[in-house]
Each structure stands twice: as C-alpha cells, then as structure tokens.
C-alpha cells in the first residue's frame with residue numbers, strides 16, 4: 001500500500017535531512033523499527049483528519065523556519081523552587097550548566113550516553129509506548145522522534161524524590177532543529193515531579209515516554225515559552241499501573257506553532273490521570289492540544305482541563321478523546337475545553353470525543369468559547385479597578401480551573417505570576 | 429453632592445429611551461430615597477450614573493461634587509467617590525473576594541494620588557468591618573460572591589462600601605432578599621457611614637428599610653422621571669395606597 005504522492009515526497013524530503021546517531025547501541029533496532037513506522041505512515045499532511053485544524057507543514061519541513069532568539073525569562077522559570085536542573089541548549093545537553101544529577105531515589109542517565117550501557121528498563125520502554133500510541137490514530141512525528149532523537153534523559157525514580165527534576169530548554173541558535181526523547185520510569189510507590197521550561201529551539205520535536213508502575217505518582221509541569229517564532233511538536237505517552245497517579249499541566253505563552261499531544265493508557269485499576277493546560281495566544285499564534293485517554297481498567301479517573309485565551313488572530317485547537325474500553329467499569333471521565341476570545345479575530349476549534357464500550361461509567365465533556373463577561377467586568381470597574389486590570393483579573397479567573405490542577409502551591413504561584421506579567425506586557 | 433439635571437438616556441442597541449429627564453439633587457449629609465413601580469428606570473439611573481456600558485446619554489448632566497460624572501470611565505467615577513451597591517451583585521469565579529477588594533481599594537487610592545493601604549492594615553480593617561456585618565471570614569476567602577446566598581451578597585456590597593468609603597452611595601434594592609435581622613445589620617452598616625460629607629441615594633420598594641435608614645427626602649420615579657418629591661411621609665403613603673393615586677395626580 002503506497003502513500004499518496006504528496007505525502008511520500010514530503011516524508012522523503014524530511015527523512016533525507018536526518019541521520020540516526022552513529023553511536024546508537026541498544027536503541028538501534030528500536031530506531032530502525034520506528035523509521036519503518038514513519039515510512040509506513042508518512043508524515044502528517046493537510047488532508048489528514050487528525051490534522052484538520054493544524055497545518056503540519058512547518059513541523060515536517062526539511063529545515064525549520066528560523067526563529068529569533070529572545071532574552072530568557074518570559075515564562076515561569078521556577079527559579080525560586082529548589083530543583084535539579086538538566087540543561088539542554090538547542091537540544092544538546094550542557095553538563096556545565098546542569099546540576100549534579102546525583103539525588104536520592106533517582107537514577108538519571110543522558111540518552112546519548114545510555115546507548116552504550118545496559119539499562120534493561122529503558123530498553124523495554126524506548127519507542128514502546130510511542131508505538132502503542134500509533135493506534136488507533138497515527139502519530140508519525142513521534143515515530144520520527146524515536147528514530148532520530150539526538151539526546152534526552154532517562155529518569156528512573158525508585159522512591160519519593162524530594163526535589164523536582166527541571167529540564168531546562170535554552171534556545172540560542174535561530175535555526176536549531178532539536179529532537180529529544182525522554183524516558184521516565186516511576187517504580188512502585190515512587191513519586192517524581194518533572195518540570196520543563198524554555199523555548200528549546202527554533203523547532204522542537206520532543207517525546208516523553210512515562211511508565212508509572214503500581215502506586216507510583218508522576219507530576220509534570222511545563223512552561224513553554226517564550227520565543228514568538230518557535231515551533232514545537234511534543235508527545236507525552238504515559239502508561240499507568242494500578243492506583244497510580246499522573247498529573248500534567250502545560251503553560252504556553254507565545255510560540256508560532258505548538259502541537260502538544262498527550263496519550264495516556266490507564267491499564268491498572270484505580271489509576272488517576274489529569275491533563276491540564278493554560279495558554280495565552282496573541283497574534284500569529286497557533287496552539288493545538290490533542291489528548292487521547294484510554295480507560296482499560298476498572299474505577300479509574302481521568303480529567304482534561306484546557307483553557308485558552310486568544311486575541312488578535314491567534315488560533316487555539318483542542319482535540320480530546322476519552323476511550324472507555326469494554327470492561328472499564330466505574331470510569332469517571334471529565335473533559336472541558338474552553339476559550340476566552342478577547343476580540344473577534346481570535347479562533348477556537350474544538351473536537352471533543354467520547355467513545356464508550358462499558359455500561360457503568362460517568363463521563364462528561366464540554367466545550368465553550370466566549371468573550372469576557374461584560375457584567376463582571378463592569379462590577380470590577382465600578383469598584384475602581386481600571387479596565388485593563390479588570391480584564392486581566394477576568395483572564396486569570398478564566399484560567400483558574402486549569403491552574404488549580406497544579407498541586408504544588410509554589411509552582412502554581414510561579415505560573416500565575418508569569419501569566420500576570422505576560423498580561424501586563426501585552427496590554428493594548 | 430450629586431446633581432442630576434434633565435438626564436435622558438436610551439438603550440444603545442434598541443434606541444429605546446428609559447430615562448426621560450431626571451432631575452435630582454442629593455446634598456452632602458442627606459439620605460434620599462427613590463421608590464417607584466417596577467421598570468420605571470431606577471436601576472437604569474444607577475447604572476447610567478456609575479458608567480455601565482449599553483446606555484447612551486442623549487441629554488442632561490450629572491455631577492458629583494461639581495465634577496462631571498458622565499465623561500468619566502466607570503473606574504474613574506468610583507475613584508471620584510461614587511459607589512453603587514448592585515441590585516444583583518455579580519458572581520466572579522476565580523477572583524478572590526479579598527484580592528478583588530484590596531485591588532479596588534488601592535486602585536482608588538492610587539487614582540486619587542493617595543498612599544496605598546498595606547496588606548496588614550487592609551486585613552485588619554476588613555476583618556473588623558466584616559464582623560460588624562456578621563460576614564464569616566471563611567466566606568471572604570471564596571471567589572467574589574460565589575456560593576453566597578442572596579442576603580450574603582447584599583451584605584458583601586455593604587462591606588465593600590464600608591471599605592471604599594465613597595462620597596456618594598447609591599443602594600439599589602439592598603433590602604430585597606434580606607431577612608429581618610440581616611436588614612437591621614445592613615441598615616446599621618449604612619447608618620454607621622452616615623456623615624455630613626457623604627450622600628445616600630437609597631432605591632427601595634419598601635418602607636421597612638426606611639424605618640431603619642430614615643430618609644430626609646423621598647422621590648417617586650415613574651416612566652423615567654421623578655414625578656413627585658416629599659418627606660418621609662411620602663414613603664408611608666406609597667406603602668398604604670400604592671402608586672395609583674400619585675400616578676393619577678401627575679397624569
């Protein structure tokens with residue numbers, strides 16, 4: 001079965017621009033298999049149903065669109081949080097800038113170095129969740145990542161890790177095209193928080209495969225910023241064991257094009273998966289959250305809370321699906337996606353989906369899009385709050401439900417502070 | 429304090445005229461009451477004075493302590509000393525009551541070139557005033573008016589008024605939805621604020637509020653105009669006989 005000509009040409013052009021790392025050891029066969037997946041699937045095209053609202057062109061082109069480098073620190077940087085920093089500059093690990101990765105309850109190895117070592121858990125994970133995630137919907141950019149990732153980190157948590165691990169992504173080169181692949185294994189009963197910050201590169205393709213064992217907990221907070229021209233296609237693939245917890249929150253401010261896919265499989269009873277996102281888009285901003293949660297066990301809970309604030313032509317996309325498999329009784333699934341349109345040029349496109357094959361489940365979903373409530377705005381102003389400030393209060397109030405998904409108060413405060421600062425800078 | 433002359437206002441969208449030449453002056457230190465049938469334009473008058481969008485002033489003027497209100501933004505009117513206790517206070521999820529009130533207090537102070545109130549002083553004052561109004565401290569931690577009962581919302585309006593210390597207070601049916609005890613609390617709150625340099629305009633349908641907040645002057649509003657003005661007795665007359673006689677008298 002051949003691919004349509006346009007897709008084939010685009011895929012070949014992109015593949016021609018890439019090479020597998022020469023030192024690839026145990027990942028080699030896994031990378032070869034992923035390459036075959038890419039060749040079979042072809043890279044995303046405009047005609048693909050899954051890419052109906054987002055043009056993949058700039059994410060699959062042979063070379064990235066250059067992105068101007070802005071001084072750092074527009075987004076939350078988590079500077080006041082005691083954390084272990086691992087720094088990547090344009091997708092290349094920078095040991096000098098990073099902290100010593102020795103921390104109790106944690107094993108950290110750089111992917112580029114891990115390839116020569118024998119790390120059984122990683123060999124059982126690399127490309128595995130990604131490849132499971134290719135069905136029922138193909139995610140060829142993730143397979144491309146598995147095949148060609150140049151670096152990444154392998155993190156194994158064996159206990160309650162007291163400090164968050166912060167992956168810091170610096171962007172210094174206007175034409176950088178970074179491909180990172182991270183593996184995370186949370187062992188039974190272990191508890192790990194991973195923070196991600198920074199614009200990363202002109203174009204960033206990132207995959208994070210997260211395997212949370214029974215009773216494990218994984219918390220993830222990322223702040224994607226700040227460069228206006230940057231492009232990113234990211235995937236998180238997570239597999240959750242019994243009574244495990246997975247919570248992920250993403251803050252996105254700026255960026256010309258972002259597609260964040262999250263694919264979660266609840267495979268053990270009583271697992272909990274929450275995915276949330278808050279984004280602020282101004283002007284030539286396109287942000288796509290695509291989420292696919294599969295319930296394949298009893299008594300699991302999943303929540304998707306996505307809020308987008310859009311203005312001046314910015315576009316927000318949400319494609320969210322809850323799939324409840326046969327036998328996944330007592331599933332509690334919740335999904336909400338909302339946008340606040342600050343003017344008439346902003347766009348929001350949503351495709352919420354439920355597919356349920358069990359009879360004893362409670363699933364709800366809702367999607368709305370609207371302007372700032374004029375009555376509330378007047379109420380605030382009638383008490384003396386200036387219009388611009390009152391609007392910002394309304395924006396933060398709109399985002400609150402998503403931000404509340406972050407468990408750590410300190411992290412939440414940073415996120416709110418960076419949102420407030422963004423709003424202040426973007427006042428008309 | 430508040431001087432309204434021949435005020436005409438229409439709905440911006442429909443062009444329908446609601447206020448048809450309102451004349452009213454509230455002196456400093458005085459309490460004026462406005463009564464009138466449903467739909468006569470009482471709330472509209474309060475909105476037009478406080479700067480709500482959606483209305484177009486087609487004629488007339490309104491000044492506060494000699495300053496033109498109508499040319500100002502809503503927040504500027506507030507900073508100039510105008511306060512409206514809403515007939516229907518708005519619920520705002522995600523905005524904390526305290527944050528909101530503190531932002532408001534300090535925004536007004538800043539606009540007037542005064543020093544901001546520090547967090548500790550603010551907290552102390554709010555707590556004391558909330559206690560007088562029997563507003564639970566836990567309630568203040570919630571988002572603005574969220575989960576408040578009708579009566580709690582009205583008391584929260586009075587708390588905001590007490591914190592903002594306006595020159596001119598307009599109370600739109602603050603008594604509606606209040607139980608007897610709450611009405612007494614609200615009235616005490618208002619009376620505590622009565623002072624020689626502050627004016628009140630109390631919109632109400634019932635005499636019972638006026639038993640507690642005794643007005644100096646009572647106005648009857650109908651069809652977008654003040655059709656009759658009198659002393660406290662006028663409210664008693666309305667209570668006894670309704671509006672029919674008064675309306676007939678001016679027709």
Ligand SMILES: Nc1ncnc2c1ncn2[C@@H]1O[C@H](COP(=O)(O)OP(=O)(O)OP(=O)(O)O)[C@@H](O)[C@H]1O
Nearest residue numbers: 439446464465466467468469470471472473482515
């Ligand atoms: N935004 C609006 N759209 C349409 N009609 C309006 C609007 N605002 C006011 N009106 C109309 O204007 C008239 C006056 O309304 P207003 O709320 O001022 O009356 P009121 O005297 O406060 O009445 P009540 O005693 O019931 O509170 C009514 O007929 C009302 O329907």
Ligand SMILES: [Mg+2]
Nearest residue numbers: 470471472515
């Ligand atoms: Mg009214």
